Amino acid sequence: MPRLTNRVFLDLAIWMAGFGLSIGLVFPPFCLLLGLPEDRVLTPLFFGATLSAGLVVGGANYALARLVVGRRLRLLADGMGSVETQLAQAVFSHDWSNCDPASCALPVDSKDEVGASAAAFNRLIGTLARSHEVEAAMRAFSEVLSSRFDLAELGSGALDALLRFTGADAGAILVVREDTLEPLASHALRTADGLADSDHIRRAMRLDEQAHMTVGASGLVIDSIVLGQPAREILVAPVTFKKVPLGAIVLATATAFEADAAKLLEQLRTDLGLAINNALAHDRLERLAAVDPLTDAYNRRFGLARLGEEFSRAIRAENPLGVLMFDLDHFKAINDAYGHLAGDRVLRAVARACRRVIREGDVLVRYGGEEFLVLLPGAGLDDIREIGERIRRAVAETTVPEGEQRIAVTVSAGGASYRESIDSPEALIEAADAALYEAKDTGRNRVVLA
Incomplete structure (x- = not known):
């Protein structure tokens, strides 16, 4: 039906009044068809009575519509207004606990357009709540990701x-x-x-x-x-x-x-x-910052930092900690005879041989030049000797091709284990270094323990 004003219930009142008047005008001729006498029907009094009755019926219908439909629409509007207020507050407070689908839902107690409107509003609230949950999840996920490298x-x-x-x-x-x-x-x-x-x-x-x-x-x-x-x-x-x-x-x-x-x-x-x-x-x-690019062993800076961590852990847990230092015997002679590129290949081959025989969890460090350091968590003196011998044999069995020749190399090693007389990582290295020099002074190609 066409809109007459900008208010639905005013339109309803006008249409109902018009409908009542129409019934009042049609009722007298209808009475004539039923056989009522003209002198009683076609009188101003009868017409006035039927028109008045039509207006009364129209007014009663309007009042009932206001009472039944208007009241339900008012409840719907009040509920929407309350939800709007809570949503506006939640946008700034980020507290959505007062407006979840359960607490903000409107009652759906009629199987008509009013009930359909309430149901649609409840679905909208559910969608908004889920949208907020997704937004919160994505924000929380981003925070988790951004805080971890x-x-x-x-x-x-x-x-x-x-x-x-x-x-x-x-x-x-x-x-x-x-x-x-x-x-x-x-x-x-x-x-x-x-x-x-x-x-x-x-x-x-x-x-x-x-x-x-x-x-x-x-x-x-x-x-x-x-x-x-x-x-x-x-x-x-x-x-x-x-x-x-x-x-x-x-x-x-x-x-x-x-x-x-x-x-x-x-x-x-x-x-x-x-x-x-x-x-x-x-x-x-x-x-890249921790690894020596030539040998793929850890560099000295990383190795010393790791030794400090392992030393502190050994003290706390009262576990043994071993270090093994070794360097290549007569490496300067290899460089002088074959050149530095050949010397680099020898260093790489020695590092590969060492990695093959050390334990999982042991740390190989290029300490400097031709000198290497191996960190041995949990290793006592017997373990250090065994691992040192494995390294010595593996290197002795390794040769590096150089033209028609093959370069053979050996290592001397010195080992030390954490004990009460050693109170710092530096002291542990010094003990292993002293054992290394003893190995070199007593014939090379051997393992000596401090």
Whole structure:
């Protein structure tokens, strides 16, 4: 119907009054059709009575509409106004606890347009609340990423946040390092190593597309120690930076993911890609700053700092700590006879031979020139002697080609272990250095302990 004024209920009053008058005008002729006498019907009094009755009926209908519909609309408007106030306050206070969908919802108690309006408003509140949750999740995720430069810490913090935001029960973050896909962080998985071999994960990385799978359909099994059974649903999201694959996110749940979990993960993986790229760059820079470029052993600055850390740890835990110093016998003669480039190849070969025989967790340091230092956490004198002999034999068996000749080299080594008379890292090095000089003075190609 056409609008007559800018107020709906005023329009309703006008239309109802007009309708009442129309009924009042039509009623007398209708009475004639029913056989009533003209002298009683066609009189001003009768016409006045029917018109008045029509106006009364129109007024009554208007009053009922105001009472029934207007009251419901007023409740709807008041509820919306209250929610608007709370939303305005939450925007600045960041406290959305007073306006969650449960507390701000309007009652839907009629199956008509009024009820539909209330239901639509409630859905709007739910969408706004979810929008705020997503915004808060992305902000919190960015804070987690921006506060971590170490790759391992970044992976652990990011995975914790992803599990919390998506409602997953278990998961892992995989990262590409030296062309190998390997677990960076995992939660509630019996083993994460097998994920790197999954065709589904590699396909998602290759296509740069997220995959949402059920266990039975995909064949990918996530065995969770929390669930006690294979996961029901799995989300796989590739992690990229400028379209370069950096890794993948794998999340699993025993039930089902929320409807928008995949959409949220799609947003978060972009931020994670940037953060992992920065962490990898930071890791490479730290390695460049800590590693001797010729031998790929750690440099002296890093080695001394690491020795200080290991020395403090040994004192706290009352564990042994060993150091082994060795240098190449007659290295100056090798340089003089074959040149410095050949000498560099000899140093690289010695470092490779040493790395092959030291333990996992031992630290090889190029201390200076042809002198090397090996940090041996947890090693007593017997361990130091055994490792020193392994290094000595490995180097003695190593030869470096130089034209038609092969350069043979030996090392002399001195070892020392932390004890009460050694009260500093410097004293430990001095003891090992003194043992090294004794080894050189007593014939070379041998291991001497302090």
